Amino acid sequence: MNVLRKILFPFAILYGFITTIRNFLFDKGILKSTSFDVPVIAVGNLSVGGTGKTPQIEYLIRLLSDNYRIATLSRGYKRKSEGFVLADTTSNADILGDEPFQFYQKFTNIQVAVDANRTNGITQLLSQAIKPEIILLDDAYQHRKVKAGFYILLTAFGDLYADDFMLPTGNLRESRSGAERANIVVVTKCPKNLSDEKQEEIRLKLKLNCSQQIYFTFIDYDNTVYGQDEKIDVKDIKSEAKILLAGIAKPKPFFDFLKNEKDECLTFPDHHHFSDNDLNEIQNKAQDKKIITTEKDYVRLKDTEITSKLFFLPIKSTFINHHKNFDSTILEYVKGNSFNQKTEQ
Incomplete structure (x- = not known):
């Protein structure tokens, strides 16, 4: 931790307090979240960048797109367009942002959309003539105005959220307690030969509850x-x-x-x-x-x-073990959910 980050420690405490209050208000229903009766899977992290969201989204696309109509919805970071945009043949990285454009070019059988307002983005997707049957929310773990049906939280092996601190002293966008919202935690960028003992050590450090599953992946290069x-x-x-x-x-x-x-x-x-x-x-x-x-x-x-x-x-996310358990958990969630209605909570 550099000197400037140490100096900014009081601001980290303040930022942590603000995000904790915000999460409390959403948890209690004082601030409203919109849920959709279509399977919505949110993939994100507690920290700023670098946890491998893109290969994890691509893993889900490969898992689901042969049997379901899939849409990805991203903010479109640093794009030069505004509002809701559904990718088409005129799209490029300037219009969509680099990661959504990568999805669009790589997977021809899915819909790719961007909108900073995820509630509006989902509503727009569900108003299309061909509606998606599953929506994958890219980097939306803190976007509490949408209540996803399933949350996948990523944390990098060399930078676990349990070892980090709030911005600007550390790299956390919200406190470690935010991990409690996750259905699944994926520890990414692990060594390929990560031992069972080390996996158990990390599992204990992250202090997951009994209903949460944990998996370990590594980056597999082409x-x-x-x-x-x-x-x-x-x-x-x-x-x-x-x-x-x-x-x-x-x-x-x-x-x-x-x-x-x-x-x-x-x-x-x-x-x-x-x-x-x-x-x-x-x-x-x-x-x-x-x-x-x-x-x-x-x-x-x-x-x-x-x-x-x-x-x-190219790269892809590969599970060290138990990938069939991960796949079956996702598929069971998808099969157990209905479609295309909206409710406020």
Whole structure:
């Protein structure tokens, strides 16, 4: 913890008090939450960024989309549009935001929408001629104006919420007690060989109640990097001198997976909009080298002047164990819920 964050400790106490009061008012029904009689699954975290929400949403899409009409609803962070937008063939990362646009390009059989007002966003989705049968709320754990039917809380192995503190001293958006709303807690970005003993240690540290389930996942990297008209085996690209580029919250694992001593790593802020100056800098550093980036960055960069040498490395969330239990819990929730009516609580 740096000195400035320590100095701001009183503000963290104040922020924690405000968020606790807000949650209390929602819990008691003094502030109203809208619930929908369609399965709504919220995926989010207690901390700011970097827990792996995108691969977890994609896991749910793969699990559910063969049998149900799926819609994802995101805020569309740093998009240049406003209000409710339903993705179509004219959409791009500027209109939707990078992660929703990634969903839209990757999964052709789902609806992808953005709206900062999640209540309005769900209402708009359910007013479409073809209504979704399941709505996945991306990064909406603190969006209490919608009462989701099922909550999945993510926490990163190297940055557990139990070890963190409130903003601005730490990275928590709300107090650790917010974890009590979760039906499932997923510890993400674990080592592949995480032992049963370590899993139990984390389970005890998080102090979950008896009704909550916990799972452990790791980031699984693809064996191939993909460009506009070419794909290359990862084992070949690892040995080649290249530029590694990332504008994500925690890029170190991405860099570590691909880099060798000849590589240069370029880091930009999360959800960064690349300017002409940025692109010129990247171009000058790359020269005749290939540029490997994350899938999220690729959707923002693929139609720029560096497209011809640009490749991305896909990732997915993989369960260390008990993935069938996770799948069956989600499927049972979905099957047990009715559709398309709205109530206020």
